[in-house]
Amino acid sequence: ANGSVDEFQALLGPAAEGLPKADTILETLVRKRRLYEAADGGWCDAFFGGADVDPDSLVTREIARFKAAADLMAMRRSFRPLRKSVPQVDWAVAKPADVQAQHGLRLQVEANSYAAPAPVEMEQSRPVQGAKGEEFWIRMPSPVRSMGDTAWARVFMPAERPVRGVVVSLHGVIMEPEMWPLADLSDGLVDRGFCVVRPEAPWHGRRRLDGYFGGEPMFARGMLGFVELFEAWVLETALWIGWARGALSDRVALGGISLGALTAQIAASVCHYWPEDMRPDGAFLITTTGDLMDGALRGSLAELLGVTEQLADAGWTEGEIDRWRPLVEPAESPALDPGRIVMVLGDADTVTPFAGGMNLARRWNIPAENLFVGHQGHFSSALGLYRNTAPVDRAADIFAA
Structure with a gap:
């Protein structure tokens, strides 16, 4: 939903009402995703880029990338109230x-x-x-x-x-x-x-x-x-x-x-x-x-x-x-x-x-x-x-x- 409460509600319909404080959760999700994207971009530049990088900086970059990734993944817990009202899978079964x-x-x-x-x-x-x-x-x-x-x-x-x-x-x-x-x-x-x-x-x-x-x-x-x-x-x-x-x-x-x-x-x-x-x-x-x-x-x-x-x-x-x-x-x-x-x-x-x-x-x-x-x-x-x-x-x- 790209952080939009209106889009989130349009996608989920009445089930969206089962998520208290949806605006805060979506805002946090967008922020953590941006933090991950920034950390991952810096990681790619450090590990695969052309400029020399000292070993300690590489360790720091990997720790930062992994922490940002784990923080983003942990946001799933915020959506637990929807687990019984929203389908487990977004089905699009091919014939x-x-x-x-x-x-x-x-x-x-x-x-x-x-x-x-x-x-x-x-x-x-x-x-x-x-x-x-x-x-x-x-x-x-x-x-x-x-x-x-x-x-x-x-x-x-x-x-x-x-x-x-x-x-x-x-x-x-x-x-x-x-x-x-x-x-x-x-x-x-x-x-x-x-x-x-x-x-x-x-x-x-x-x-x-x-x-x-x-x-x-x-x-x-x-x-x-x-x-x-x-x-x-x-x-x-x-x-x-x-x-x-x-x-x-x-x-x-x-x-x-x-x-x-x-x-x-x-x-x-x-x-x-x-x-x-x-x-x-x-x-x-x-x-x-x-x-x-x-x-x-x-x-x-x-x-x-x-x-x-x-x-x-x-x-x-x-x-x-x-x-x-x-x-x-x-x-x-x-x-x-x-x-x-x-x-x-x-x-x-x-x-x-x-x-x-x-x-x-x-x-x-x-x-x-x-x-x-x-x-x-x-x-x-x-x-x-x-x-x-x-x-x-x-x-x-x-x-x-």
């Missing part, structure tokens, strides 16, 4: 014919479903000293036309060199670690001597579209959202892997949590169509499922958002949905050695349902010593890795070999 027109050719030839992206120019920032070691950022134009934006990744280097290997680590939906404080499993891998490359997913963080929360377009657009997000993030991941192998180490593995794991397993399914330097050596999949459509339509998050009803209203039948499984679900077998894939599942996971994860583990012949199942839910499975480090230890041993 089956629209998805067919945009992506139908990708279904005709398997090798074309995720064809290798053309090389792009990577830009690397100045480094800054972080808590564990040197950190820097890399960015590139997204190779996928539907994105049309800049893809970003943050790189965490271990203190000791040479590195044991690199892990490209993909975060979960709605998780935006560049924007506010979140638990991050990258630390455990960095402590074990690995460099971690942490990309930002499409529609998240710096790439978030105005008027949406992080990752919202994936749900809002229905099947088109899933197809577009996976196309972009899988192909961007191929480029991150290629960059890491050329710049950091010839050992490059792929990891992911939740949405990140769903993306990583697609990459692990199709990477045999890519040049060797873009192929991961292994995969670390945390809270995943081989049946995305079950999770997307019947999982607890899908039920909360009302995904099934929205798809049905847009003309999606079970048959129409099944046609697009090849673009959003893993193949029958991986393009990697199953012995180099580690999987973590929770038997109480209802977001990426546990049964689908176990079916994938059996289908892919994941060795018993690489499969870790806990009596945990979706979020506690990932957080539990801070206490039970055996899965991280196993992945590290495999990826370094």
Whole structure:
């Protein structure tokens, strides 16, 4: 609403009355957004600009950027009174014919479903000293036309060199670690001597579209959202892997949590169509499922958002949905050695349902010593890795070999 109470009320209708002191909240939101934009602009100039910048100034700039980002994100709490009166998602579900027109050719030839992206120019920032070691950022134009934006990744280097290997680590939906404080499993891998490359997913963080929360377009657009997000993030991941192998180490593995794991397993399914330097050596999949459509339509998050009803209203039948499984679900077998894939599942996971994860583990012949199942839910499975480090230890041993 750009800070306008009148525009806010016009957008929400009677529901706007449920937000006391809307004028003050909107004014504060606009102010914090401007502060973030100013901090981010100064950050970009310092880290990517042509002028020399001393190391202490870089640290100051990053602290200021992150604080401004976290303050802006925290404004969401001010809108809690509306959570039951305003739809969770701004729905704009694409119809089956629209998805067919945009992506139908990708279904005709398997090798074309995720064809290798053309090389792009990577830009690397100045480094800054972080808590564990040197950190820097890399960015590139997204190779996928539907994105049309800049893809970003943050790189965490271990203190000791040479590195044991690199892990490209993909975060979960709605998780935006560049924007506010979140638990991050990258630390455990960095402590074990690995460099971690942490990309930002499409529609998240710096790439978030105005008027949406992080990752919202994936749900809002229905099947088109899933197809577009996976196309972009899988192909961007191929480029991150290629960059890491050329710049950091010839050992490059792929990891992911939740949405990140769903993306990583697609990459692990199709990477045999890519040049060797873009192929991961292994995969670390945390809270995943081989049946995305079950999770997307019947999982607890899908039920909360009302995904099934929205798809049905847009003309999606079970048959129409099944046609697009090849673009959003893993193949029958991986393009990697199953012995180099580690999987973590929770038997109480209802977001990426546990049964689908176990079916994938059996289908892919994941060795018993690489499969870790806990009596945990979706979020506690990932957080539990801070206490039970055996899965991280196993992945590290495999990826370094």
